[in-house]
Amino acid sequence: MLFQVRMQIIIPHDADRAIVQQLSATELALAQKFQHDGKWLHIWRVVGEWANVSIFNVDSIDELHDILTSLPLFPFMELEITPLCKHPAAVN
Amino acid sequence: MLFQVRMQIIIPHDADRAIVQQLSATELALAQKFQHDGKWLHIWRVVGEWANVSIFNVDSIDELHDILTSLPLFPFMELEITPLCKHPAAVN
Amino acid sequence: MLFQVRMQIIIPHDADRAIVQQLSATELALAQKFQHDGKWLHIWRVVGEWANVSIFNVDSIDELHDILTSLPLFPFMELEITPLCKHPAAVN
Amino acid sequence: MLFQVRMQIIIPHDADRAIVQQLSATELALAQKFQHDGKWLHIWRVVGEWANVSIFNVDSIDELHDILTSLPLFPFMELEITPLCKHPAAVN
Amino acid sequence: MLFQVRMQIIIPHDADRAIVQQLSATELALAQKFQHDGKWLHIWRVVGEWANVSIFNVDSIDELHDILTSLPLFPFMELEITPLCKHPAAVN
Amino acid sequence: MLFQVRMQIIIPHDADRAIVQQLSATELALAQKFQHDGKWLHIWRVVGEWANVSIFNVDSIDELHDILTSLPLFPFMELEITPLCKHPAAVN
Amino acid sequence: MLFQVRMQIIIPHDADRAIVQQLSATELALAQKFQHDGKWLHIWRVVGEWANVSIFNVDSIDELHDILTSLPLFPFMELEITPLCKHPAAVN
Amino acid sequence: MLFQVRMQIIIPHDADRAIVQQLSATELALAQKFQHDGKWLHIWRVVGEWANVSIFNVDSIDELHDILTSLPLFPFMELEITPLCKHPAAVN
Amino acid sequence: MLFQVRMQIIIPHDADRAIVQQLSATELALAQKFQHDGKWLHIWRVVGEWANVSIFNVDSIDELHDILTSLPLFPFMELEITPLCKHPAAVN
Amino acid sequence: MLFQVRMQIIIPHDADRAIVQQLSATELALAQKFQHDGKWLHIWRVVGEWANVSIFNVDSIDELHDILTSLPLFPFMELEITPLCKHPAAVN
Numbered sequence: 001m002l003f004q005v006r007m008q009i010i011i012p013h014d015a016d017r018a019i020v021q022q023l024s025a026t027e028l029a030l031a032q033k034f035q036h037d038g039k040w041l042h043i044w045r046v047v048g049e050w051a052n053v054s055i056f057n058v059d060s061i062d063e064l065h066d067i068l069t070s071l072p073l074f075p076f077m078e079l080e081i082t083p084l085c086k087h088p089a090a091v092n
Numbered sequence: 093m094l095f096q097v098r099m100q101i102i103i104p105h106d107a108d109r110a111i112v113q114q115l116s117a118t119e120l121a122l123a124q125k126f127q128h129d130g131k132w133l134h135i136w137r138v139v140g141e142w143a144n145v146s147i148f149n150v151d152s153i154d155e156l157h158d159i160l161t162s163l164p165l166f167p168f169m170e171l172e173i174t175p176l177c178k179h180p181a182a183v184n
Numbered sequence: 185m186l187f188q189v190r191m192q193i194i195i196p197h198d199a200d201r202a203i204v205q206q207l208s209a210t211e212l213a214l215a216q217k218f219q220h221d222g223k224w225l226h227i228w229r230v231v232g233e234w235a236n237v238s239i240f241n242v243d244s245i246d247e248l249h250d251i252l253t254s255l256p257l258f259p260f261m262e263l264e265i266t267p268l269c270k271h272p273a274a275v276n
Numbered sequence: 277m278l279f280q281v282r283m284q285i286i287i288p289h290d291a292d293r294a295i296v297q298q299l300s301a302t303e304l305a306l307a308q309k310f311q312h313d314g315k316w317l318h319i320w321r322v323v324g325e326w327a328n329v330s331i332f333n334v335d336s337i338d339e340l341h342d343i344l345t346s347l348p349l350f351p352f353m354e355l356e357i358t359p360l361c362k363h364p365a366a367v368n
Numbered sequence: 369m370l371f372q373v374r375m376q377i378i379i380p381h382d383a384d385r386a387i388v389q390q391l392s393a394t395e396l397a398l399a400q401k402f403q404h405d406g407k408w409l410h411i412w413r414v415v416g417e418w419a420n421v422s423i424f425n426v427d428s429i430d431e432l433h434d435i436l437t438s439l440p441l442f443p444f445m446e447l448e449i450t451p452l453c454k455h456p457a458a459v460n
Numbered sequence: 461m462l463f464q465v466r467m468q469i470i471i472p473h474d475a476d477r478a479i480v481q482q483l484s485a486t487e488l489a490l491a492q493k494f495q496h497d498g499k500w501l502h503i504w505r506v507v508g509e510w511a512n513v514s515i516f517n518v519d520s521i522d523e524l525h526d527i528l529t530s531l532p533l534f535p536f537m538e539l540e541i542t543p544l545c546k547h548p549a550a551v552n
Numbered sequence: 553m554l555f556q557v558r559m560q561i562i563i564p565h566d567a568d569r570a571i572v573q574q575l576s577a578t579e580l581a582l583a584q585k586f587q588h589d590g591k592w593l594h595i596w597r598v599v600g601e602w603a604n605v606s607i608f609n610v611d612s613i614d615e616l617h618d619i620l621t622s623l624p625l626f627p628f629m630e631l632e633i634t635p636l637c638k639h640p641a642a643v644n
Numbered sequence: 645m646l647f648q649v650r651m652q653i654i655i656p657h658d659a660d661r662a663i664v665q666q667l668s669a670t671e672l673a674l675a676q677k678f679q680h681d682g683k684w685l686h687i688w689r690v691v692g693e694w695a696n697v698s699i700f701n702v703d704s705i706d707e708l709h710d711i712l713t714s715l716p717l718f719p720f721m722e723l724e725i726t727p728l729c730k731h732p733a734a735v736n
Numbered sequence: 737m738l739f740q741v742r743m744q745i746i747i748p749h750d751a752d753r754a755i756v757q758q759l760s761a762t763e764l765a766l767a768q769k770f771q772h773d774g775k776w777l778h779i780w781r782v783v784g785e786w787a788n789v790s791i792f793n794v795d796s797i798d799e800l801h802d803i804l805t806s807l808p809l810f811p812f813m814e815l816e817i818t819p820l821c822k823h824p825a826a827v828n
Numbered sequence: 829m830l831f832q833v834r835m836q837i838i839i840p841h842d843a844d845r846a847i848v849q850q851l852s853a854t855e856l857a858l859a860q861k862f863q864h865d866g867k868w869l870h871i872w873r874v875v876g877e878w879a880n881v882s883i884f885n886v887d888s889i890d891e892l893h894d895i896l897t898s899l900p901l902f903p904f905m906e907l908e909i910t911p912l913c914k915h916p917a918a919v920n
Contacts, residue, residue: 001245002136003267004145005324012289013840013903031181042134042147044094044176047889048833048896048907052179053096055134061185061267061323068324075289079324083187083245083267084136087144089123093889095911097784104749105196105259139245140189140252140263153783153829153911160784167749171784175831175889175911186320188329197380197443215365226331228278228360231429232373232436232447236363237280239318268320271328273307277429279451281508288473337369337451337507344508351473355508359371359429359451370504372513381564381627399549410502410515412462412544415613416557416620416631420547421464423502452504455512457491461613463635465692472657521553521635521691528692535657539692543555543613543635554688556697565748565811583733594686594699596646596728599797600741600804600815604731605648607686636688639696641675645797647819649876656841705737705819705875712876719841723876727739727797727819738872740881767917778883780830780912788915789832791870820872823880825859 001058002041002084005068007077009050015076023072034067055084093150094133094176097160099169101142107168115164126159147176185242186225186268189252191261192235199260207256218251239268277334278317278360281344283353285326291352299348310343331360369426370409370452373436375445376419383444391440402435423452461518462501462544465528467537469510475536483532494527515544553610554593554636557620559629561602567628575624586619607636645702646685646728649712651721653694659720667716678711699728737794738777738820741804743813744787751812759808770803791820829886830869830912833896835905837878843904851900862895883912 011020034040042055058064064081068074103112126132134147150156156173160166195204218224226239242248248265252258287296310316318331334340340357344350379388402408410423426432432449436442471480494500502515518524524541528534563572586592594607610616616633620626655664678684686699702708708725712718747756770776778791794800800817804810839848862868870883886892892909896902 004136013843015289028181032183035181035183043179043182044096045179045893047175047177047893048909053174053176055136062269064267065269065321065323075287081267081324082145083139083248083265084145085139085246085249087135087137089120089127090135091124091127105199107749137249139249140265154913156911157781157783157913167747173784173911175892175909177890177893188320197383212365216367219365219367227363227366228280228331229363229433231359231361231433232449237358237360266329267323268329269323271319271321273304273311274319275308275311291473338453340451341453341505341507357451357508359432359449361430361433372504381567396549400551403549403551411547411550412464412515413547413617415543415545415617416633421542421544450513451507452513453507455503455505457488457495458503459492459495475657522637524635525637525689525691535655541635541692543616543633545614545617556688565751580733584735587733587735595731595734596648596699597731597801599727599729599801600817605726605728634697635691636697637691639687639689641672641679642687643676643679659841706821708819709821709873709875725819725876727800727817729798729801740872764917768919771917771919779915779918780832781915783911783913789910789912818881819875820881821875823871823873825856825863826871827860827863 001060003056003058003064004082004084005054005056005064006046006080007052007054008079009073009076010078011050011076020076026072030071039063039067093152095148095150095156096174096176097146097148097156098138098172099144099146100171101165101168102170103142103168112168118164122163131155131159185244187240187242187248188266188268189238189240189248190230190235190264191238192233192263193257193260194262195234195260204260210256214255223247223251277336279332279334279340280358280360281330281332281340282322282356283328283330284355285349285352286354287326287352296352302348306347315339315343369428371424371426371432372450372452373422373424373432374414374419374448375422376417376447377441377444378446379418379444388444394440398439407431407435461520463516463518463524464542464544465514465516465524466506466540467512467514468539469533469536470538471510471536480536486532490531499523499527553612555608555610555616556634556636557606557608557616558598558632559604559606560631561625561628562630563602563628572628578624582623591615591619645704647700647702647708648726648728649698649700649708650690650724651696651698652723653717653720654722655694655720664720670716674715683707683711737796739792739794739800740818740820741790741792741800742782742787742816743790744785744815745809745812746814747786747812756812762808766807775799775803829888831884831886831892832910832912833882833884833892834874834908835880835882836907837901837904838906839878839904848904854900858899867891867895 031040031043035043039056039058040054041057044053045051046053056064056067058067068079071077123132123135127135131148131150132146133149134145136145137143138145148156148159150159160171163169215224215227219227223240223242224238225241228237229235230237240248240251242251252263255261307316307319311319315332315334316330317333320329321327322329332340332343334343344355347353399408399411403411407424407426408422409425412421413419414421424432424435426435436447439445491500491503495503499516499518500514501517504513505511506513516524516527518527528539531537583592583595587595591608591610592606593609596605597603598605608616608619610619620631623629675684675687679687683700683702684698685701688697689695690697700708700711702711712723715721767776767779771779775792775794776790777793780789781787782789792800792803794803804815807813859868859871863871867884867886868882869885870881872881873879874881884892884895886895896907899905
């Protein structure tokens with residue numbers, strides 16, 4: 001079951017930079033774990049933004065919710081989530 | 093060079109349905125050709141819409157423009173185009 | 185797997201009214217069939233609009249897409265789709 | 277008398293986390309009480325957000341106002357409220 | 369039970385003017401009937417627009433829906449509906 | 461001369477609550493004085509919001525400006541102001 | 553009593569051009585009459601648009617409504633109306 | 645060369661009020677100087693807002709930029725700037 | 737005096753294609769004339785759209801207005817116009 | 829490969845002004861270096877805003893991302909990025 005997720009990170013300018021860097025490092029490791037698990041199929045950086053476009057492959061909506069809310073930067077994210085189907089023109 | 097493209101098809105209600113179906117068939121064949129050529133990496137249907145989310149891999153912005161404007165349904169499309177970079181957390 | 189769907193019907197003023205009424209009747213019968221099948225859990229009319237708020241219970245995103253695009257008035261709909269999870273405060 | 281309410285919780289990043297957690301716990305208990313009273317018919321979590329979609333069944337607009345403003349997290353909520361009618365296609 | 373309703377009339381430029389005038393005349397008579405019945409408490413013209421701001425006093429949301437959809441110009445209206453409560457500062 | 465005014469109160473979460481309560485009390489008294497003076501014809505609470513919909517009857521635009529800016533909570537308000545005319549369908 | 557009005561003219565592409573030109577000519581004459589009467593204080597063309605920014609000086613909101621709806625192109629206008637006061641920094 | 649400028653002043657609630665008042669006084673004096681110089685032709689207060697609508701008559705875009713950025717409250721302004729032409733219906 | 741102009745061409749689907757092609761050809765020739773005259777400094781195609789981003793160098797706002805409204809496709813354009821100054825970091 | 833970038837600088841009112849000035853000075857030097865390198869083709873100030881419109885000429889989307897995120901004021905920027913093609917009417 002596929003979902004496109006656009007994650008935008010918005011850090012308040014008076015947040016503690018050391019904490020944010022620590023959260024970012026943990027986030028990167030966790031993002032790679034979810035990729036190795038086959039849950040996070042793709043992640044691309046949006047040019048000129050602290051943002052990414054990602055494709056998730058999950059068993060349920062609840063699983064997607066658990067993954068997203070487990071991310072350390074989740075409290076600083078704006079998310080746009082689009083449920084996806086197979087397209088009749090897709091060759092794969 | 094990667095671009096995400098969201099294509100939304102909007103057909104006026106008084107358009108000639110036979111012509112639209114013919115354009116759609118040609119479009120499907122062309123979309124598959126661009127996939128086989130490695131230019132159109134992914135295409136997913138957006139649930140509940142005559143719309144798709146796609147990833148293109150092109151050599152230049154002009155090439156992307158030529159591909160998009162060659163699509164038979166292009167006059168009926170609203171397009172959102174997002175240039176993408178490699179993400180530091182991507183494992184592939 | 186639950187989705188909230190808001191359907192807004194927008195009929196162009198120069199559409200054939202007899203055809204629209206026929207589509208509406210077929211739509212009503214189909215909406216009741218999907219309710220009896222347990223796929224369409226709730227449907228409420230939005231006050232002052234030709235619109236409804238509905239809750240669907242489907243096995244997959246593709247099934248939701250098939251249901252929505254099978255509705256006779258689908259070409260006249262604007263849809264807003266929200267994937268839903270179980271809420272920790274829900275008593276049922 | 278039915279109303280759909282979408283509640284979005286927005287906590288400023290420099291709010292006191294202990295106080296917010298305490299408010300959340302009180303909120304959960306109160307939400308369950310209103311469900312047992314038959315006032316709060318449904319509550320679903322919106323995927324990837326600290327938000328819910330709810331259906332309220334109240335005797336008056338004032339009663340809905342009193343319920344919503346009694347919620348401990350009300351000062352941190354953005355609310356969208358939609359009055360609902362019975363739908364002619366509803367089987368229940 | 370009070371609702372504020374803002375009605376904006378939008379007539380397509382190729383609509384039949386004679387029919388629109390006839391609908392407007394019927395609408396005016398019906399609006400006055402609902403005022404005499406105590407259902408339509410206030411109606412004001414918005415300056416520079418074919419629009420009004422109105423206050424309705426109804427027994428239920430369904431009654432409001434029935435009144436609004438009975439108006440002859442309803443198919444040409446955009447409606448904004450706001451449920452209202454008694455205000456603690458109101459002297460009446 | 462009639463104006464509809466929608467007032468939305470937005471208090472920053474780190475404002476001094478005691479001061480805000482004091483301003484609110486003064487505001488309530490002033491709102492009642494303007495009602496007794498016949499300047500503030502109606503005030504209704506918008507459900508689920510710290511907001512109201514009001515109708516003012518003033519001699520000039522400057523008088524309306526003076527009334528609104530004299531309100532103690534004015535610095536925390538977002539205002540939408542709509543000039544109103546007599547409606548041809550109004551029975552009063 | 554001053555109002556700023558922004559008028560945007562939007563002509564459907566299938567409107568009768570001869571009629572529109574005739575309406576425009578009548579409109580120009582009427583706009584000059586209202587200027588000579590001291591009701592229409594200023595009119596400026598917005599660059600690159602069939603639009604103007606105007607200042608009206610009227611005795612009442614109803615008078616402004618009557619002037620605007622008397623304009624031959626009114627059915628093709630989108631209007632934005634802003635009530636204005638004297639500014640404390642104005643030297644005139 | 646004429647430009648319409650709409651200036652909206654937005655003061656953060658935790659700004660130093662004494663400094664803001666001092667800036668406002670300096671701003672008022674400067675606004676009057678630019679009026680006497682013939683650069684700032686008109687200034688009107690927008691009802692119910694800390695905002696104005698102004699007309700500037702300048703020799704170049706750079707001159708307009710220098711005037712606007714010299715205003716003491718410029719860091720607290722949101723500006724909308726519209727280049728204006730002579731209108732064919734203008735009698736002056 | 738520099739202005740950035742974004743031109744978006746929107747052709748109604750039932751417009752006469754032969755006329756539109758003729759207008760486009762005339763437009764291209766005129767755009768090149770204005771470039772040779774030094775009035776139209778730059779023109780770039782926006783990827784995936786019938787739109788361009790252009791820079792104009794004109795003597796007055798009225799000259800810009802005359803150029804834009806002389807373009808054959810002007811009735812089908814949506815324009816966004818941004819007045820530009822010299823930037824302190826510009827090396828040319 | 830050309831991109832138009834609109835950069836808007838938004839400095840929180842409680843930021844350290846000395847630091848911001850230092851970042852601005854470094855930014856100016858870096859902007860000039862990228863211009864001398866032929867990467868930053870044009871930069872214009874938007875009138876009345878701490879904003880610029882720029883044209884970049886880069887070898888890849890990743891190079892554009894690296895340039896933009898290397899700017900000292902990047903954390904305070906809102907960016908709009910538009911990929912550009914050669915226009916058929918361009919004479920150069």
